[in-house]
Amino acid sequence: MIIDGFEIQIVRSKARKKTVQARLIGDNTVKVMAPYHTTDAFIKDFVTKAIKKFKNKVPVAKGETDLQNRAEMLRDKYIPKAPNFTITYSNRLKRSWGKCFFRTREIIINPVLADFPRWVSDMVIIHEIAHLIYPNHGKQFRELVSRYRLKERATGYLLAKGLKAEE
């Protein structure tokens, strides 16, 4: 059974009396433990709700504070004059790697980046931090982000993965 992109593994057990349980295994498999006589329809409904909860938890599961700390370290190293900001993974981004909200100093980045090499996501984070100073991609902006030596390579990597710069 596939629900919403998740592969569902169902384990029915005679020992289990009442409750149905769903657990996320890896990124896209859900293991369901259910009493022996539970109907497929019930499981489907239960799992659909569980998946909604799992999806909301994605940013936390992928290390939100770790992301904030890492981004602040990159700021201090490459763009120390950038202001304080918040950074989170967001499922709102579909095909783009990140987005910077200049006025509210919020950066969101695509959760798929968590699975890419660190030197790639570092480039994205630095790019978005630079937008806290320059909202456009002008000459000064480009000078700022070129402090990161692997910029061109990382950009190529993302293009190959089908991610464009911004929405």
Ligand SMILES: [Zn+2]
């Ligand atoms: Zn940009």
